[in-house]
Amino acid sequence: RKEVEQDPGPFNVPEGATVAFNCTYSNSASQSFFWYRQDCRKEPKLLMSVYSSGNEDGRFTAQLNRASQYISLLIRDSKLSDSATYLCVVSQDQTGANNLFFGTGTRLTVIP
């Protein structure tokens, strides 16, 4: 079983739409949770950390449900510039250093 599972998409949505991505993780001992964004042929960039209380950054809202081992990302009022692959990332402590486990990514295309 994969450490982190995501719907690969693709999601094709019109500008201004609201879109939600989901992800589940298998290890209940996971400690930290992130959403990263990766543009084509570029490196992953941290979009936001995810907390149990939920957190919001402008048009982006992230939620974590530890009991269900479930993470979500909501994007409101989609912009063309939001088109990218969104990676769900989970951190675990292994032998003295954290390791990041990546989901396969969800591809989003925002259409004019």
Added chain:
Amino acid sequence: DTEVTQTPKHLVMGMTNKKSLKCEQHMGHRAMYWYKQKAKKPPELMFVYSYEKLSINESVPSRFSPECPNSSLLNLHLHALQPEDSALYLCASTLQPVANYGYTFGSGTRLTVV
């Protein structure tokens, strides 16, 4: 300085060549990582250095050899690679090895083995 700098950005090498990838950060981060990413796949961990000591080696073939000369620098030495090793090699760093901070990635080295 809030960046992880990787050089070279692109590298083409033959299967008998020896080359090195370089990664540098001046953010005071104490954990540094090498990841390998194939097209349309997520990054896969190769090595983790924690306080300049190798702490995780994810069963990577010996043709890849990491080195951490100091707290700001991480190298990946390449020798006798195979065409299937062609990929984007990403370096990342984080403030503390076991703290829950986001990672900063370099822009990567796109490696082609011919």
